[in-house]
Amino acid sequence: MSKNRRSAGRNGTTTLADVARAAGVSISTAGRVLRDEGWPVDPALKERVRRAAKELSYVRNAMARTLRAGSPAMVGLIVGNMLDPYYGEIAESVTRYAESTGQILVAVCNMQRDPKLEMVYCQRLWEHRVGGLILAGGGFDQFTYHADLRQLLDGMARSGVVVTTLSPRDLDFPNFNVDNVEVGRLAAGELLRHGHRHIGIVVGPLHNRVLRQRVEGAAACCRDAGVAYYLAEASEFGPQGIDRSVAQMYENAPDITGIIAASGVTSISMVHAVMATGRTVPGDVSVIGVGGSAIDRFSTPPLHRIDQALATCGRAALDHIAACVAGTPPSKDFLLRPSIVPGRSIAPWRA
Template identity: 30%
Template sequence: MAVTLGDVARHAGVSLATASRALNGSARSVTEELSAKVRASADALGYLPNAPAQALARSSGATIGVLLHDVADPYFGGIARGVGDAAARAGLLSLVTSTDGDPRRELEAIRMLHAHRVRAIVLAGSAYNDVSVIQELDEALAAYQEQGGRVAAITDHGPLYDTVEVANKEGAAALTRALLDLGHRRFAVITGPERMRVAEDRLDGVLEALDESGLTPVEGMLQRTEFTREGGRAAMARIVDVARESGTPLPTAVIALSDICAAGVLAELRARDIAVPEEISVAGFDDIPLATDLAPALSTVRLPLARMGEFAVRLALREGGGRDLADNSHASAEVVLRDSTAAPGVY
């Protein structure tokens, strides 16, 4: 039976990610001591990278695979556009696959892309927090990289992949502080499911900024939902119902940690005749094109979605070592205040 990269990692007592970086090269550095240990294990086991397969993958792949949750979501659509533009400039075709946030579908897609020998895979969907899922995905992607494929991720998917770092936590904290500066003290927060690392990072930013002011959302004012318009509307309905049933005041500010969710929040508040921002301020996250078309225009956190996709392609196609591009692949976040937010009680 052929020796695999996983065998080498176990023999060396290191992670699969470390073994891959030591033998295949990555923008993420490995100490010389660990590299020597991995190489020694590879020699002892007789492991050889599949050079013919690597050469075949590099020479024949004219496609970049893009894995995202939902191409109809403007957040992912913006990223996909950036990937497509950068791929076209490199003379490549981008193949977009929607997984609906299902890690099993993502795993199957990775295996199919591997079988079709795509040049590179861009992971544009949210990373997952489930350890068993992460392990399976890492193993599938390690096998792909072992045969010459390249992988880049948007947001941190772990040390195995070159990553476009996105300031999700920092942006959410900055948005919360901007609302605090307006005078808000009663907050509701709508975030995504716990399985999504992006949702957790953004929530951590909100809670950190609130904690700095000695605040925390009261019971029922922190809602989890899918990052969809329907999810945002249902979460806002629960927030209003909880407040009215318990006799507590409504929040003066609602932070929905995706613009699509925030669109649902605005729809629910409009249906209940609750004025925005006169009674409740609403803010989102991402600054998708729809944000300025909503009524009122949505305050949000702006991410450079297309540039994030372009950076990911550049990372995936980068040849050789060095960290110059990786070090500059940090996607900043900018708070943009529009008509959906105001100081409480100013109307």
């Protein structure tokens, strides 16, 4: 189904028409199968439609049903840092999806990686009577103020605000994201598959569950293969912190031939950081990154990367909110399997 996945609409949006095309059926038939309203459909055809929907990560458009029911809403979206392409891609996909309706307004707040500012924005959005909230923050300290945030969000939920998250936060609200342990496993597996046996894992400060889960997955994959790995944790976010971290890594482990850049910011900075040590990518060092399609524009050579389905997750959270606001059955949260997007930053290792 790889060709079908690439057939999705603008910004990666998978529509009912994409599913119907992939399954070789009409749009009305695909809709009947996925609504599961008891229409008589051949079992083999049903299976074909459901398989196509699953492989294309299709999520039913609850927002469209909400708007047809005449229930517009204002939704708050809090992102970690607007200068980070990871958050920019989320904001772009969510706002475009909302704008396509002409009736749902998304208020985007930039928390600048400050957990206290995240709570300030939650409070302000609550005061502005948003119908829903999407927490898209990722790379920042998610532990120090966790209890305070939980208490604030519980109050918002009791008042009727529909709260969702796009990363694991240990909060009792619907979460729409990829399996970050699997992200780490896939990244390490790609380097191992290309013959690399000296692997570095480069991350920013490990102050959140996302990065810890990715490191957990990559480390487990290396251990299973009997391969040692070196974990380099940058002391700060941004290119300078990554440059120092990579330089220190090569002082301590000069034999590393493959690097996992475990976040979007790390991925964007990694080729420069490696070249600053006098090495080339992928001639001397292979690099695999993690992030959405936005990072493709920031790296030469283009990164081999693990995609996080950011647009799919953001739209699903918005659909969930729309359904809850309309009083219709909401979509269930999910943990998507990440996918590999080939680039030119990995080469087979020949000792």
